[in-house]
Amino acid sequence: MAQEDKIINFMGWRKIAAAFSVLLLLASIGSLAVNGLQFGLDFTGGTQIEVGYPQAADLASVREKLSGAGFEGAVVVYFGAETDVLIRLQRGFEPGLGDQILAALQQGEAGAIELRRVEFVGPQVGEELRDEGGIGMLFALVVVMGYVAMRFQYKFSIGAVAALIHDVIIVLGIFSIAHLEFDLTVLAAVLAVIGYSLNDTIVVADRIRENFRKLRGEEPLDVINISLSQTLGRTLITSLTTILVLVALFYFGGELIHGFATALLIGVFVGTYSSIYVASNILLLMHISKEDLMPPVKENAELDEVP
Template sequence: MSEQRIINFMGRRKLAAAFSIAFLVAAIASLAINGLKFGLDFTGGTQIEVGYEQPANLDTIRKQLDNAGFEKAVVVHFGSETDVLVRMQRGFTPGLGDEVMEALSREAEGEIELRRVEFVGPQVGEELRDDGGLGMLFALAVVMLYVAMRFQYKFSIGAVAALAHDVILVLGFFSIIGMDFDLTVLAAVLAVIGYSLNDTIVVSDRIRENFRKLRGMTSLEVINVSLTQTLSRTLITSFTTLLVLLALFFFGGEMIHGFSTALLVGVLVGTYSSIYVAANVLLALNIDKEDLMQPIKEGEELDEMP
């Protein structure tokens, strides 16, 4: 081995476990008490697209809608600054588009155009919510099967524990701050599963390799060596990903604000879990080199004898 300084990650595993458990309890408690604030995609409602001649001021539009009785309407830019999308959690009624246009036309600079009015039924939203939940569970099941086949079942338990940890914390974050949970956020949660899995696979592959190479070390030492060797790759990947997500968060607009927020939280907790959660579970399951030794084929011992 080289003279690389080995970081004692697992020396703090109990503190990390307590940290994770505390945040998981807070997230689960918030999900149980407050639940998620589902957006229009899941609850059903009406969305109206309006075109302006001049760049639209979203704060002014929100005040106009509030004064007209359309409370808690979500107003975002849709593409350019002259295109506005209004979303409200209320059923479609004949003339709703005209009522909104009348409210917006009173103080509008220039003419405005009603481009489309769409209604999303609550039944469709409920189906999307159920299908999304089943999609996440299916993804976790496939991941567990894949990691068990590629590595060993103890690695699959660690990988799924890390992924479940990340998903619960992201969902708990949205529950605690009361941010809308829509289809873009669900897509981000699924992306977090893929990102976290990729990081965990890299770490697991190095742990398996070192268990076969570093025969004189304990399991804790082998995992510390493996985490140290993959640390630079993990940090560089996370840092470059965060740069892109920060750009989306600050300049991407309201339409993808929830998406970028979920990914920002997911990348941070995913980086943490690939180091402390997955490896911590491996130690808790008493992983050792015998679990990863390649089976000796029949007759191989005779061939190796002088």
């Protein structure tokens, strides 16, 4: 009885969770179709401007001045020293652009600001690389499905891949809905989310398989609830320690990795949720049973047991 008292009825909320996931997916797909992603300079190219200050520059003040002058969305970072500032704009090269930037920054400054260079930066990720990346991701999902099917059972592989697709679409959808900049660091975070979510799902699947073989008298729904309850402590500790690091990166890591930390924070929450309610829910929808996971019986097993 003590063990039963600790079991949480996760699957009792499975229909509400499924409806919630469908709403999130529809909103994400709709926003991606209508608004798309706000690609950064890594994907679109733009103009890069370096300026030098006589003393340490205040990046927040620099961004405010640029926004007030009509240069919204500028990426402003230190370049080597706190007196050197690099400004990246999502616009093509324009004559006199450097002078306009310099005039905007000079307002309210006691010392003279030096314009060091203005150059156009081409996109680091072209159409061909984007297409190849998409094909590579699809291939990776097929490999994951094959691996999970061989290690567990094909129903687990469908659940695992569905959870991965669910997580990626929602992370991209939130970036689209919130109009957050999508650059190479965010792309790296999305790939990290896939690994995090897959690891969580594999841990849960391993415990479900083990319990199906041990708890032969239990119903599939009860076995899944027991398995999720047993892995809950590990899931929460892993998620919380990861979130603590990401929150620190989000607030203190600087603008260059702000998008990376944001995408991973979203991905950790969504990945933890999907390993419980997406992958496991699909197992129930596909009528997983102990017969699916029982090891094959040897033909001469009974004869071998006779003395």
